[in-house]
Amino acid sequence: MTKIGLPKALFYYQHSAVWEGFFRNLGCEVIVSGDTNKEILDRGVRCCSNDTCLPVKVFHGHVDILKGNVDYVFIPRYTCLINREYTCPKFCGLPEMTYLNLDKQVRLLEISLNVETGHMEAAKGLKTVSKSLDLDYRAAEEAFQNALRELEQGYKKCENSFGEPVAKERDRKRQTLAVLGHPYMIYDKYLSMKLLEKLRSRNISIVTPADLEYQTKRRHAVPYQEKVFWEVGLDNLGSAFVFAGSENIDGIIYLTPFACGVDSFVIEFIERRLKSDYTVPFLKLTVDEHTGEAGFDTRLEAFLDMIG
Amino acid sequence: MKITFPHMGNLFIPLKVLFDILEIDYAVPSLSRCKFEEGIAHSPEFACLPFKITLGDLLDGIEQGADHILYGGGCGQCRFGYYADLHEAILKSAGYDVTMIRLDSSNMTFQELMGKLKPFTEGKSKARLVRGILSAVNTVLMADRLSKTAAWIRCREQQKGDTDKVMRRFNQRIIKAKGYKEIKQLIHSARKQLRSIPVDLEFKPLKVAIVGEIYTSIDPFVNMEMESKLGSLGVEVHNHLTISSWVIDHGIKKVLPLKLKNKAHERGKELFDTDDIGGHGLQTVGNAILSAQKGFDGVIHTYPFTCLPEIVAQCSFGEIQDQYGIPIMTLIIDELTGKAGYETRIEAFVDMLERRRQLELQKTMREAF
Ligand code: SF4
Ligand code: SF4
Numbered sequence: 001m002t003k004i005g006l007p008k009a010l011f012y013y014q015h016s017a018v019w020e021g022f023f024r025n026l027g028c029e030v031i032v033s034g035d036t037n038k039e040i041l042d043r044g045v046r047c048c049s050n051d052t053c054l055p056v057k058v059f060h061g062h063v064d065i066l067k068g069n070v071d072y073v074f075i076p077r078y079t080c081l082i083n084r085e086y087t088c089p090k091f092c093g094l095p096e097m098t099y100l101n102l103d104k105q106v107r108l109l110e111i112s113l114n115v116e117t118g119h120m121e122a123a124k125g126l127k128t129v130s131k132s133l134d135l136d137y138r139a140a141e142e143a144f145q146n147a148l149r150e151l152e153q154g155y156k157k158c159e160n161s162f163g164e165p166v167a168k169e170r171d172r173k174r175q176t177l178a179v180l181g182h183p184y185m186i187y188d189k190y191l192s193m194k195l196l197e198k199l200r201s202r203n204i205s206i207v208t209p210a211d212l213e214y215q216t217k218r219r220h221a222v223p224y225q226e227k228v229f230w231e232v233g234l235d236n237l238g239s240a241f242v243f244a245g246s247e248n249i250d251g252i253i254y255l256t257p258f259a260c261g262v263d264s265f266v267i268e269f270i271e272r273r274l275k276s277d278y279t280v281p282f283l284k285l286t287v288d289e290h291t292g293e294a295g296f297d298t299r300l301e302a303f304l305d306m307i308g
Numbered sequence: 309m310k311i312t313f314p315h316m317g318n319l320f321i322p323l324k325v326l327f328d329i330l331e332i333d334y335a336v337p338s339l340s341r342c343k344f345e346e347g348i349a350h351s352p353e354f355a356c357l358p359f360k361i362t363l364g365d366l367l368d369g370i371e372q373g374a375d376h377i378l379y380g381g382g383c384g385q386c387r388f389g390y391y392a393d394l395h396e397a398i399l400k401s402a403g404y405d406v407t408m409i410r411l412d413s414s415n416m417t418f419q420e421l422m423g424k425l426k427p428f429t430e431g432k433s434k435a436r437l438v439r440g441i442l443s444a445v446n447t448v449l450m451a452d453r454l455s456k457t458a459a460w461i462r463c464r465e466q467q468k469g470d471t472d473k474v475m476r477r478f479n480q481r482i483i484k485a486k487g488y489k490e491i492k493q494l495i496h497s498a499r500k501q502l503r504s505i506p507v508d509l510e511f512k513p514l515k516v517a518i519v520g521e522i523y524t525s526i527d528p529f530v531n532m533e534m535e536s537k538l539g540s541l542g543v544e545v546h547n548h549l550t551i552s553s554w555v556i557d558h559g560i561k562k563v564l565p566l567k568l569k570n571k572a573h574e575r576g577k578e579l580f581d582t583d584d585i586g587g588h589g590l591q592t593v594g595n596a597i598l599s600a601q602k603g604f605d606g607v608i609h610t611y612p613f614t615c616l617p618e619i620v621a622q623c624s625f626g627e628i629q630d631q632y633g634i635p636i637m638t639l640i641i642d643e644l645t646g647k648a649g650y651e652t653r654i655e656a657f658v659d660m661l662e663r664r665r666q667l668e669l670q671k672t673m674r675e676a677f
Pocket of ligand 1: 053054055056088090091257259260261262263
């Protein structure tokens with residue numbers, strides 16, 4: 001059985017099921033790299049230029065760990081999954097970026113996703129996939145169409161069905177905090193310094209952008225409602241204002257990696273508007289490869305003390 | 309109504325021509341960037357450098373009395389597209405009341421474009437408008453040609469510093485000049501002065517191409533006068549990104565119903581199998597390859613710290629160096645970059661290119677005799 005490696009980083013945190021399903025359908029064994037750890041981070045740091053954002057460095061580490069144990073590593077090329085919403089430029093060049101940064105010592109499979117051209121560019125990647133796996137092109141094409149449907153449905157439904165308005169009734173005994181950020185930051189235990197676990201252990205309940213409906217987030221994404229923007233930017237921007245407007249949220253934490261170009265803008269929009277139009281406490285936590293857990297915890301605790 | 313705009317290389321020269329012909333009042337931010345520090349102080353820490361510098365430009369223009377801001381733009385898939393909104397939000401919370409006029413050539417039809425410009429064109433004859441645009445386009449071409457001439461002369465001048473002297477004087481005057489006629493006159497006379505500089509025609513300069521993010525590549529303030537520095541070291545500099553090519557790519561090609569391709573962009577696909585990696589990323593890759601093929605001695609790649617597309621582009625340079633045998637040096641710039649260390653790196657790179665050329669020469673000689 002052909003072994004396909006899925007790096008547990010970046011897109012994995014939103015679309016793992018889709019791609020695992022895709023390759024299993026095609027009769028492959030899927031191997032996921034383990035949770036991020038120090039070794040993975042160090043490997044990633046070694047092969048990327050210094051000012052690369054932390055999650056992309058970590059992604060490189062995962063690919064580097066996987067490459068010896070699998071036949072191919074799969075890296076989708078996300079350009080645009082929803083009309084007029086774009087991914088970060090780094091996602092468009094991710095397959096080559098990884099390939100070149102790892103000195104071409106890795107065999108990749110790649111599929112391009114761009115809804116604005118009707119996923120036309122995907123054909124080339126699918127041909128390579130079908131050839132490498134020794135399959136009929138039509139089988140690959142069909143599995144791909146399935147994957148697309150799932151991706152689309154994923155956007156329509158909200159996973160935790162938290163819905164609007166946020167939390168029907170206020171749980172008086174428990175605090176509720178909103179945690180914003182890229183899914184590959186907040187759900188990666190290593191990169192997030194176990195932020196979610198730490199909050200839960202204090203009996204704080206947590207909401208994230210995944211708890212809100214797609215349309216709700218888009219409607220609140222001031223000033224980019226109906227406008228072209230980054231997809232993840234719209235998620236965080238919209239969520240920030242939905243949460244800020246809800247009585248049931250006691251505070252908002254935005255977890256951002258060092259050198260993220262997208263967040264640098266999104267957070268600025270959020271902070272400005274929160275200051276002028278809302279009262280909810282806001283904490284920005286920046287993580288880089290040198291961030292110590294102690295300092296991180298101190299900042300978090302100070303914030304939690306403040307909101308009482 | 310008074311208008312100001314963010315600087316981008318010598319774009320202010322054609323804009324002056326346009327505004328003068330249309331009789332629009334305007335303020336040009338200083339070339340010495342007197343509001344540089346303020347721009348940085350008002351910007352988010354991790355915004356890219358062009359964002360911070362252009363914010364300083366706007367503050368400068370506003371202080372000179374501007375109440376309208378003209379934004380050209382549309383630079384592929386990158387932060388640039390969102391500059392205007394964030395600048396607006398920042399200016400507003402800093403208490404400035406300004407109107408933004410955004411021209412986003414990648415998402416606008418010609419009609420929409422003219423609609424946005426209405427406050428300026430109202431009551432002005434079509435003929436004047438056309439004359440304004442044509443004169444501005446002609447000025448872009450002249451200004452870029454002047455920079456090219458300067459680059460050619462600078463590395464060959466017998467008395468070091470002659471070229472820079474002419475160009476410095478030119479910049480001081482042009483910023484105050486009024487009207488197409490005077491501006492044209494100034495460009496002509498600067499060209500003439502350049503041509504009268506005594507040069508060493510025997511001298512064979514090293515040829516270096518500058519590629520990368522447009523702002524850092526063409527703005528002498530941002531790249532700490534990289535072109536003059538290289539020129540003074542006897543290097544002939546070729547800057548592939550120019551305002552004229554930018555205007556053609558982002559203005560003319562978008563408005564005309566033609567699907568013209570940018571050669572460098574297409575060439576970049578040799579290493580990236582996709583249509584866009586944001587900004588000018590693919591052009592950077594393509595220009596590096598083309599420079600190698602045109603026989604340049606080296607390539608300098610420059611971009612602002614954390615620039616998304618250029619970080620991606622940079623990954624390909626190891627491969628390009630191997631495949632095409634051309635040395636490439638990357639210079640990342642931010643507001644903290646020290647001039648001394650920066651210049652040392654440029655000098656070391658030029659030294660290395662020179663040694664490399666000597667070795668090649670010796671090898672050819674050995675093989676020939
Ligand atoms: S969105 Fe930010 S963190 Fe994600 S890849 Fe882009 S720059 Fe990196
Ligand atoms: S291309 Fe680079 S400098 Fe320009 S907006 Fe994008 S990140 Fe900023």
